[in-house]
Amino acid sequence: MKKGFLPISKEDMIERGIDQLDFVYVIGDAYVDHPSFGPAIISRVLEAEGYQVGIISQPDWKDPKSVQVLGEPRLGFLVSSGNMDSMVNHYSVSKKRRKSDAFTPGGVIGKRPDYAAVVYCNLIRQTYKKNPIIIGGIEASLRRLAHYDYWSDKLKRSILLDAGADLISYGMGERSIVEIADALNSGIAVGDITFIPGTVYKTSSLDSVYDALLLPSFEELKADKLNYARSFYIQYCNTDAITGKCLAEPYSEHQFVVQNPPARPLSQQEMDRVYALPYMRTYHPSYEPLKVPAIEEIKFSLVSNRGCFGGCSFCALTFHQGRQIQVRSHESILAEAEQLIWEPDFKGYIHDVGGPTANFRHTSCEKQKSKGVCSNQQCLFPKPCKNLTIDHSDYLKLLRKLRQLPNVKKVFVRSGIRFDYLIYDKDNTFFRELCEHHVSGQLKVAPEHIADPVLQMMGKPENTVYQKFADKYKKINEQIGKKQFLVPYLMSSHPGSTMKEAVALAEYLRDLGYMPEQVQDFYPTPSTISTCMYYTGVDPRTMKKVYVPHNPHEKAMQRALIQYRNPKNYDLVEEALLKAGRRDLIGYDRKCLIRPRKDSVHHKKGNQPATKQEFHKDKNQYSAEKIVERNKKKKKTIRNVHKKKK
Numbered sequence: 001m002k003k004g005f006l007p008i009s010k011e012d013m014i015e016r017g018i019d020q021l022d023f024v025y026v027i028g029d030a031y032v033d034h035p036s037f038g039p040a041i042i043s044r045v046l047e048a049e050g051y052q053v054g055i056i057s058q059p060d061w062k063d064p065k066s067v068q069v070l071g072e073p074r075l076g077f078l079v080s081s082g083n084m085d086s087m088v089n090h091y092s093v094s095k096k097r098r099k100s101d102a103f104t105p106g107g108v109i110g111k112r113p114d115y116a117a118v119v120y121c122n123l124i125r126q127t128y129k130k131n132p133i134i135i136g137g138i139e140a141s142l143r144r145l146a147h148y149d150y151w152s153d154k155l156k157r158s159i160l161l162d163a164g165a166d167l168i169s170y171g172m173g174e175r176s177i178v179e180i181a182d183a184l185n186s187g188i189a190v191g192d193i194t195f196i197p198g199t200v201y202k203t204s205s206l207d208s209v210y211d212a213l214l215l216p217s218f219e220e221l222k223a224d225k226l227n228y229a230r231s232f233y234i235q236y237c238n239t240d241a242i243t244g245k246c247l248a249e250p251y252s253e254h255q256f257v258v259q260n261p262p263a264r265p266l267s268q269q270e271m272d273r274v275y276a277l278p279y280m281r282t283y284h285p286s287y288e289p290l291k292v293p294a295i296e297e298i299k300f301s302l303v304s305n306r307g308c309f310g311g312c313s314f315c316a317l318t319f320h321q322g323r324q325i326q327v328r329s330h331e332s333i334l335a336e337a338e339q340l341i342w343e344p345d346f347k348g349y350i351h352d353v354g355g356p357t358a359n360f361r362h363t364s365c366e367k368q369k370s371k372g373v374c375s376n377q378q379c380l381f382p383k384p385c386k387n388l389t390i391d392h393s394d395y396l397k398l399l400r401k402l403r404q405l406p407n408v409k410k411v412f413v414r415s416g417i418r419f420d421y422l423i424y425d426k427d428n429t430f431f432r433e434l435c436e437h438h439v440s441g442q443l444k445v446a447p448e449h450i451a452d453p454v455l456q457m458m459g460k461p462e463n464t465v466y467q468k469f470a471d472k473y474k475k476i477n478e479q480i481g482k483k484q485f486l487v488p489y490l491m492s493s494h495p496g497s498t499m500k501e502a503v504a505l506a507e508y509l510r511d512l513g514y515m516p517e518q519v520q521d522f523y524p525t526p527s528t529i530s531t532c533m534y535y536t537g538v539d540p541r542t543m544k545k546v547y548v549p550h551n552p553h554e555k556a557m558q559r560a561l562i563q564y565r566n567p568k569n570y571d572l573v574e575e576a577l578l579k580a581g582r583r584d585l586i587g588y589d590r591k592c593l594i595r596p597r598k599d600s601v602h603h604k605k606g607n608q609p610a611t612k613q614e615f616h617k618d619k620n621q622y623s624a625e626k627i628v629e630r631n632k633k634k635k636k637t638i639r640n641v642h643k644k645k646k
Contacts, residue, residue, distance in 0.1 A: 024055075026056045032295055036301070082103055086116035087114060150531070198261075203256050206256055215235075233541060301352040304353055308356040313459040324373060348407055353402060356415070380418070417434075446488070506593055
C-alpha cells in the first residue's frame with residue numbers, strides 16, 4: 001500500500017495512475033489523515049480492501065462543479081459533515097454563531113453549510129442523478145430516524161429523506177462501509193442493499209423486512225410528543241448488536257425508513273488493524289501555511305478504547321458507538337506511541353490515553369460478550385449492577401508501559417475518567433498512580449450537578465458518590481505530598497433543574513470556593529435522552545413529567561448562578577435569587593452570593609437602613625434580616641432600661 005495522502009485532485013489521480021475512483025468522499029472538515037478523524041478511518045479502511053478513494057474537502061456548496069473535481073466515481077459518493085454535527089460546530093447553545101471552527105484551516109468559520117450532510121447530498125444529486133450516495137459520520141448517525149432539531153425547534157424527518165441519499169452507515173462504520181462497497185462492487189443495485197447491519201435504508205414496502213418493530217409514523221410523532229418519547233425509547237433500547245431489533249418508521253403508506261440492527265463491535269484484532277493503517281497523521285500539506293487547529297488536541301494523544309457503558313442521559317455515545325467497550329491491544333497502542341515519541345515537535349508529553357471514558361478497558365460484565373447489554377437497565381445507574389466487573393489492572397499496566405518509553409516525560413489522562421466507577425474499585429493502586437503520575441496539577445471530572453433530582457434525570461450517581469470521590473482524591477494527594485486540584489465539570493439548565501436546584505449548585509460552589517471559568521449550558525443535540533426530555537417534557541424511561549427550562553432568560557439565569565462572582569452576571573443572579581425566594585443570599589453575610597446595591601430594596605428592608613458599617617460590625621457579618629431583627633431587640637431593651645430607671 002503506497003504511503004501518502006489520498007487524491008484530492010485530478011493531478012493526484014494521474015500521479016497515482018487512477019483513471020476513475022471507486023468512491024469520492026465529500027467531507028465538511030479539512031482533510032486530516034489521522035485516526036482521530038472519522039473520514040480518515042473510513043477512507044483508509046476502504047483503501048486497505050482494495051478500493052480507490054478520493055477526498056473532496058469543504059466544497060463550495062453553492063457551486064455544483066465543486067463536487068465534480070474528481071469526476072464520477074465507479075461505485076458511489078460517500079458524504080460526511082465531519083467530526084462534529086455541523087449545527088453544533090456552527091452555533092452555541094444560545095444559537096449564536098461561533099467565531100471559529102477548529103476543523104477548518106486557520107480556524108475560519110463558515111467553510112461548510114448548516115446541515116452540511118443534507119446540503120452536500122443535494123449538491124451531488126444536481127449532477128449525478130443516479131449515482132449511489134452513502135452518508136455517515138456523527139451528523140447522519142444521530143439523525144438516522146425522526147429526531148428533534150433544536151436549531152429549527154421542530155421534529156425533522158430521517159436525514160436519509162431530506163438528503164436524498166440511498167443509505168446511512170451509522171455508528172462506527174468500518175464493518176458496514178466495507179460490506180456496502182463489496183455489495184456495490186458485486187453488481188447489487190443500491191436499492192437492493194437492505195441486509196447490512198449498521199445501515200438505514202428506505203423502502204416502499206415492508207413485505208420483505210423481517211421481524212421489524214414498527215415505530216409510530218412521522219405524522220403520529222408530530223401529532224403527539226408522547227408518541228415521540230415512546231418511539232425514542234424503543235430506539236434507545238435497540239442499540240446493541242446482539243439484542244437490537246430491526247426498526248421501521250412509516251412516512252406514508254408507501255414510504256418507510258428501516259434501521260437494521262447495529263453492526264457488531266470490532267474485535268481487538270480488528271481494532272488494531274484499523275489503527276495500524278498508513279495514516280499520514282496530519283493535515284494535507286495544501287493547507288500550509290495555515291494549520292488545522294483540531295490536530296493540536298490529538299496529535300500526541302492515543303485512543304485506547306471505544307464505547308461507553310456509563311449511560312449519561314445527555315450523551316449520544318449510546319446511539320453512536322454503543323455500550324459495548326472495544327479496546328486496542330497494548331502492542332498496538334505502544335506501536336503508535338513509538339511513532340509519536342520520535343516526532344520532531346514531541347516535547348516528552350503524551351497528552352492523553354483514553355477514549356469516551358478513559359478507565360473503561362473491558363466490557364462491563366462477562367454476560368455482555370454473548371448476550372449483549374441489558375436493554376432495560378444501566379450498568380452504573382442508579383446503582384452499580386451486581387454483575388459489574390470493576391478492574392483497572394489492564395489500564396494500569398498499559399500506562400506503566402507507556403511511562404517507560406524513551407523520550408517520555410509524562411503520560412497524562414485527560415479524557416473522561418468515570419469517577420463513580422473508580423471509587424467503586426476496592427483496590428486503590430490505580431487511583432494512587434493516577435494522582436502520582438498522570439495528573440497535570442488538576443484532574444477534570446464530570447459530576448455535572450450536585451442536586452440529586454437533576455442527577456437522576458442526567459443518569460448520574462447521587463452527589464454523595466462524588467463527595468466520596470473528592471475526599472479520597474484529596475486524601476491520596478496528601479499522602480503522596482502533591483497539591484493537585486479537582487476541577488468539576490458542571491451543567492446548567494438540564495431537564496429537571498428548577499431555580500431551586502440551580503441556587504443549590506451556586507451554594508455548593510460558594511462553599512467550595514471555586515468559580516468555573518467556563519459554564520456548560522445544556523445543549524439539546526439529536527438523539528439523547530435529555531434532548532427527548534427537552535422536547536417532550538417527559539422522561540422517556542418512565543413517561544413521567546419533567547420540569548424543563550425552555551425560556552432563554554431562565555437558562556441565562558441558571559448559567560449565571562454558576563458564575564455568580566462575575567460582576568457581569570449580577571443582575572441575572574439577583575433576579576434568579578428573588579425568583580427562587582432566596583433573598584437571604586443577598587447581603588454581606590459570608591453565606592451570601594452577592595452584596596446588595598446601595599439603592600437596592602435589600603439595603604433598606606423594613607424601612608430600617610442598614611449601612612455597610614453595621615453589616616461588618618459583628619464578626620459573624622449578619623445578613624440584613626438579622627440586623628433588622630437585632631436592632632428591634634436593642635430598641636426594646638433600651639425602652640425597658642428607661643422604664644426601670646423611671
